[in-house]
Amino acid sequence: MFRTALRNVLAHKARLLMTVLAVLLGVAFVSGTLVFTDTLGNAYKNQSAKSYDNVAVAITSYGSPSGQHGKQQDEGISQQTLDRIGKLPGVASTTGRVSGFAGVADAKGKLIGNGWTNSGANFAPGKNGKDPRYTFTSGHGPAQTGEVALDKDTADKGGFHVGDPARIATNGPVKTYTVTGIFTTDDGAVSAGGSLVLFDTASAQALYLTPGHFSDVTVTADKGTAQQKILDEITPLLPKGGNVDAQTGKQLADEQARQIEQQFNSMSTMLLVFAAIALFVGIFLIANTFTMLVAQRTKELALLRALGASRRQVTRSVLTEALIVGATASLAGFVAGIGIAVGLRSAMASFGAKVPSGPLVVAPTTVIAAFAVGVLITMFAAWLPARRAAKIPPVAAMSSAELPAPTKSLVLRNTFGVLLAALGAALVVLGGATGGDTGRWEVGVGAFLLVIGVIVLTPLLSQPVIAAVRPLLARAFGVSGNLAARNARRNPRRTAATASALAIGLTLITGLSVLGVSIGRTIDKATVDNLSADYMVRMANGMPLDDSVAGEISKVPGVTAATALQSSYFDVDGRFSSVTAADPAGLARTVKITMVHGSRSALADGKVLVSDKTAKSHGWRVGDSVQASYPDGTKAEVTVGGTFADNLVLSDVVMPDRMLTPHVDKPEVRQVLVSVSGGATPTATQAITDGLGDNPAISVMDRQGIRDTFGGLINNMLYIMYGLLGMSLIIAVLGVVNTLAMSVFERRREIGMLRAVGLDRGRVKRMIRLEAVVISLFGAVTGVVLGLFIAWATGDSISADLQGYVMVLPWTRIAVFLALAALVGILAAVWPARRAAKLDVLDAIKTE
Numbered sequence: 001m002f003r004t005a006l007r008n009v010l011a012h013k014a015r016l017l018m019t020v021l022a023v024l025l026g027v028a029f030v031s032g033t034l035v036f037t038d039t040l041g042n043a044y045k046n047q048s049a050k051s052y053d054n055v056a057v058a059i060t061s062y063g064s065p066s067g068q069h070g071k072q073q074d075e076g077i078s079q080q081t082l083d084r085i086g087k088l089p090g091v092a093s094t095t096g097r098v099s100g101f102a103g104v105a106d107a108k109g110k111l112i113g114n115g116w117t118n119s120g121a122n123f124a125p126g127k128n129g130k131d132p133r134y135t136f137t138s139g140h141g142p143a144q145t146g147e148v149a150l151d152k153d154t155a156d157k158g159g160f161h162v163g164d165p166a167r168i169a170t171n172g173p174v175k176t177y178t179v180t181g182i183f184t185t186d187d188g189a190v191s192a193g194g195s196l197v198l199f200d201t202a203s204a205q206a207l208y209l210t211p212g213h214f215s216d217v218t219v220t221a222d223k224g225t226a227q228q229k230i231l232d233e234i235t236p237l238l239p240k241g242g243n244v245d246a247q248t249g250k251q252l253a254d255e256q257a258r259q260i261e262q263q264f265n266s267m268s269t270m271l272l273v274f275a276a277i278a279l280f281v282g283i284f285l286i287a288n289t290f291t292m293l294v295a296q297r298t299k300e301l302a303l304l305r306a307l308g309a310s311r312r313q314v315t316r317s318v319l320t321e322a323l324i325v326g327a328t329a330s331l332a333g334f335v336a337g338i339g340i341a342v343g344l345r346s347a348m349a350s351f352g353a354k355v356p357s358g359p360l361v362v363a364p365t366t367v368i369a370a371f372a373v374g375v376l377i378t379m380f381a382a383w384l385p386a387r388r389a390a391k392i393p394p395v396a397a398m399s400s401a402e403l404p405a406p407t408k409s410l411v412l413r414n415t416f417g418v419l420l421a422a423l424g425a426a427l428v429v430l431g432g433a434t435g436g437d438t439g440r441w442e443v444g445v446g447a448f449l450l451v452i453g454v455i456v457l458t459p460l461l462s463q464p465v466i467a468a469v470r471p472l473l474a475r476a477f478g479v480s481g482n483l484a485a486r487n488a489r490r491n492p493r494r495t496a497a498t499a500s501a502l503a504i505g506l507t508l509i510t511g512l513s514v515l516g517v518s519i520g521r522t523i524d525k526a527t528v529d530n531l532s533a534d535y536m537v538r539m540a541n542g543m544p545l546d547d548s549v550a551g552e553i554s555k556v557p558g559v560t561a562a563t564a565l566q567s568s569y570f571d572v573d574g575r576f577s578s579v580t581a582a583d584p585a586g587l588a589r590t591v592k593i594t595m596v597h598g599s600r601s602a603l604a605d606g607k608v609l610v611s612d613k614t615a616k617s618h619g620w621r622v623g624d625s626v627q628a629s630y631p632d633g634t635k636a637e638v639t640v641g642g643t644f645a646d647n648l649v650l651s652d653v654v655m656p657d658r659m660l661t662p663h664v665d666k667p668e669v670r671q672v673l674v675s676v677s678g679g680a681t682p683t684a685t686q687a688i689t690d691g692l693g694d695n696p697a698i699s700v701m702d703r704q705g706i707r708d709t710f711g712g713l714i715n716n717m718l719y720i721m722y723g724l725l726g727m728s729l730i731i732a733v734l735g736v737v738n739t740l741a742m743s744v745f746e747r748r749r750e751i752g753m754l755r756a757v758g759l760d761r762g763r764v765k766r767m768i769r770l771e772a773v774v775i776s777l778f779g780a781v782t783g784v785v786l787g788l789f790i791a792w793a794t795g796d797s798i799s800a801d802l803q804g805y806v807m808v809l810p811w812t813r814i815a816v817f818l819a820l821a822a823l824v825g826i827l828a829a830v831w832p833a834r835r836a837a838k839l840d841v842l843d844a845i846k847t848e
Contacts, residue, residue: 019286020329022731023374026279027333031370032340033271035362039341043358045257047186052256054132055249056091056221057231061214062243076213077244081237085217088233090225095124096214098204101541102197104150105167105174105696106158109689111540113154117194118541118697119187120170122204123149134198138162139181142200149181154195168197169697170207173546277508279377281501281731284455286381290318306394315390322382323375330374337370338362414460421453425789432793439797447790451507454786458496458503463489465778477770480763483754484770488778499779501732502824506783506817507790509722513817514791516718518808525804526648527710528703533561533590533673534680535688536701536709545669549692553674556691558684561589561675565649566657566667571629572638573618578651581660581667590673593654594645598622602641603656612643614652630663646804648710649673732779733824736772740832744768751836761837768836772829773822780821784814 052058061076077096086094102120104112111118123141125131131141134149139162141149148168150160160166164179183198190196205211221230227248238244247255301314309317342360427446431439454461466489473481488495537553539545550564563586568579584603587593593600596612603609610620620626625637638655661667676684680702688700701709744751751764759767792807799805 019290019325019378020332021734022282022286023326023329023378024333024336025731026275026282026377027330027370027374028336028340029275029278030272030373031334031337031366032344033268033275033337034366034369035338035341035360036344037265037268037271038361038363038366039345039358041261042361045261046358049253049257050186052249052253054220055218055252056225056227057219057234057246057248058252059217059219059234059238059244059246061216061239062245076209076215077217077239079212079214081239082214082217084237085219085234088230090222090230090233092220092222093126094220095126095218096122096201097124097216097218098122098201098209098214099216100204100208101170101539101543101697102195102199102207103169103540103697104154104158104195104197105169105694109167109694109696111169111696112157113194114540116541117190119194120168120197120199120204120207122201123198124201133187134183134185136181136183139179141183142180142198142203144200145203146177147180147200148177149183149198150179151187151190151196152182152184153190154197155179155182167694167696169695174693174695174697277504278731279373281504281735283377283381284497284501284735286322286378287385287497290322290382290385301389302392302394305392311390314392315386318386318389319379319382322379322386326375326378327371329378330371333374334367334370413456417453417456417460419453420449421457424448424450424453428790428793432796435797435800440794443790443793443797446793450790451504451786454782455496455500455503458500458782459492461782462492462495462499462778465781466495466774469774473770473774477766478763479759480766481770483767484774487767487771488774495775495778498735498775499782501735502729502776502779502821503783503786505729505732506780506821507786509817510784510787510814511791511794512718512721513810513813514788514807515794516714517810517813518791518795518805519802520714521808522802522805523648523710523714524707526646528707530592530594530647530649531590531673531703531706532592533563533675534684534702535674535676536706537672537674537688537692538670538699538701540697540699545672545698547667547669549669549698550672552691553672553688556687558676558678558687559674560677561586561673563587563590563673564657564667564669565671565673566660567651567670568631568660568664568668570631572653573620573626573628575618577614577653579653579655579660580651581655581657584656586673587654590675591647591649593647593650596643596645598640598642600642600644602639603654605641606656606659607639607641608659609642609644609654610640611647611650611652612645615640615643630660632663634663729824733828736776736825736828737831740768740772740829741835744832744836748839751839755839764837765833768833769826769829772825772832774825776821776825776828777818780818784817 059077076098079096082094082096085091099119099121101118103118106112123131123134125141134141136149137152139149148166150158150166155161158166160179160182162179162181165176166179167174168177181198185196187196199207202211205213209215219230219234221227227250231246231248234246238246304314304317305311338360424446427442428450429446431442431444431446433439434442466485470482470485470489473485475481477484537545537549544567545564547564550562553559553562563582566581568581569576570579571577572579587603588600593609595609597615598609600609610618615621618626620640620643622640622642624640626640627635628638629635638659644650644654657667674688676688678684685700685702689695689698692698692700699705755761755764788809795805795807
């Protein structure tokens with residue numbers, strides 16, 4: 001029976017090609033993900049470990065930002081402490097570090113890098129005049145105020161050379177420095193596509209901390225001295241207060257390795273979810289292929305039974321074929337996965353991410369996982385066709401007819417499908433009504449059960465749907481349309497298996513699209529729609545603005561309002577709350593506050609406004625007095641003057657700036673809202689930019705820029721999801737091609753008869769194409785309906801956490817999805833249609 005199975009595989013290479021491709025794609029996704037994440041994780045861990053090779057002890061001072069030039073409220077680690085540590089026995093050297101934000105402007109005044117990973121640090125040379133963290137390709141490190149060194153990537157992007165002037169922005173005013181050197185480094189900021197600016201130590205301390213103090217210290221040890229011994233000696237010398245932490249180099253390296261592993265495990269999990277979806281879709285293609293192969297070999301299998309083969313032997317024969325196919329596809333998929341991992345690594349470098357060098361990591365677990373997934377998925381999908389093959393009676397050897405599926409199996413299948421779909425739908429509805437984490441879990445489990453139930457019911461659902469479409473096709477395309485609809489209905493199991501693959505992909509894509517567009521619109525309503533300002537000014541790195549920014553903007557001609565929004569956190573009525581403080585008059589001109597109770601004019605009277613959600617959670621009403629504990633520890637009663645609808649621009653509590661300012665050392669201004677006469681224009685944008693000294697670190701956003709900032713991440717994630725789900729749609733396309741090819745093979749005699757009675761080649765092609773379109777659109781419509789239902793329930797479950805959420809139906813995208821499904825059908829039918837049209841009429845008629 002093994003030799004029989006092997007001969008069958010070799011005899012039906014073309015028929016099994018689609019199955020091999022489906023398994024190959026899924027295995028390639030799995031193995032590529034594991035190799036990619038293992039390789040990157042190993043490279044970053046090695047880089048991290050390398051950076052701590054010579055570190056015996058690392059000391060870090062944790063300070064809370066005060067907002068002024070990025071400085072910290074505590075003084076960090078003093079030079080005196082550093083000197084005392086350096087005199088300890090066994091200590092070879094000590095190096096103090098200080099760092100913060102620094103952005104470099106290019107020739108056009110734009111920021112090089114993304115803002116979040118643009119950093120500055122001090123150049124700390126040792127006795128040999130070199131800093132071991134940096135390797136200079138030209139020039140030397142900065143030695144005095146007014147000098148800087150740039151990393152090579154930033155220098156290349158900005159066209160800087162040694163001796164050139166460079167405009168550098170910190171959290172203070174922009175200054176021009178002279179470039180004294182260009183260096184390479186393994187610094188994480190540069191690896192992430194950012195920039196690194198080196199200052200002399202005194203300048204860096206003045207910018208980021210206080211003179212004579214460091215935020216980080218690294219200690220190297222004499223040869224043979226234990227790291228723990230040095231740590232024990234250093235600990236008593238450190239400042240008291242709990243804001244300084246000291247670890248051995250090994251502890252720090254191990255902690256970094258754990259963090260890196262967690263990050264890459266999260267990435268791996270996300271990618272493997274999409275691999276699982278692709279493999280799940282592939283199951284239908286594999287099962288469909290083996291079902292058709294078994295149906296075409298009815299006489300052969302029945303003859304084996306008549307010659308004495310047992311049911312178990314026939315089942316093993318089919319499963320052996322699946323094993324051979326799965327192993328072959330797994331091997332090819334594993335090799336392709338390694339190629340994908342190499343390609344992804346190269347793609348990261350091309351997008352500006354500097355990936356550490358290192359070997360390609362192919363772990364034994366990756367090899368086992370790839371082959372286990374491919375083989376087990378293939379054999380699982382082939383199990384039901386194998387059982388069906390074993391049930392073929394020997395008497396079937398005397399008939400060439402395909403045995404119909406027993407009615408009992410359809411009844412059981414439909415009953416099981418109805419129960420599963422009903423349970424899933426009930427859980428989805430219940431989860432949407434419940435909301436919260438519990439509700440979202442219920443929606444997730446219910447959605448899975450619902451999709452499985454609908455897939456089980458697809459043969460039943462396809463009959464009335466395609467029957468309803470048949471008259472339309474007959475009127476529009478004549479005989480070809482009528483025959484296409486009849487062919488799609490002829491074998492509901494095969495049609496259902498093919499349509500199900502498309503339905504799964506469209507369910508996910510539609511659901512994600514609806515949720516993404518709806519959440520984006522909700523965020524849009526809570527931000528841009530609540531602003532009457534034309535611009536929002538923020539730091540590119542998310543740090544606070546200098547409190548002089550609003551005043552500088554107000555001096556720009558044409559500016560009618562420049563309102564600074566201060567942020568703070570303090571205790572209100574026993575609960576920690578975020579607070580926005582602003583000038584009431586300026587706030588009225590730049591922000592639309594939708595009041596639920598009370599009046600916004602209460603701000604001018606020295607009262608506070610509270611979001612309606614927060615007021616309800618605290619049980620506050622307009623006129624209530626609540627106890628507030630300000631950041632400086634002062635306690636006072638504040639009066640609730642009104643409640644307002646959800647507004648992402650404002651915090652839960654809004655108060656006049658005059659109430660907050662006396663209780664903070666320096667206002668923390670996160671953003672400034674600007675209104676200009678005549679609205680936002682390129683001229684006004686440039687005027688504001690010039691008024692701020694053309695600072696590349698400050699972002700001046702118009703309303704579209706605000707919209708992109710708050711909602712852009714959702715769209716980017718959505719496009720990534722589309723790309724990942726494209727794998728499942730590719731497999732679905734292969735399923736349509738496979739189904740049509742098998743259908744043409746089975747109906748050779750029928751097609752020959754149609755040609756003999758006058759159906760020309762053009763109509764034969766049209767018949768096959770229309771059949772493909774009908775199957776594809778049926779699967780697409782099923783997926784769209786399921787996606788909309790699941791998105792509705794998911795939206796309900798998150799509406800309590802995202803006030804103002806309203807489901808938005810992206811009709812244009814849905815229409816595009818359906819059009820693409822029809823296009824999938826047309827393209828998938830090209831080869832089968834040509835094959836059908838080229839059949840020799842006499843040979844086809846003689847086919848048994």
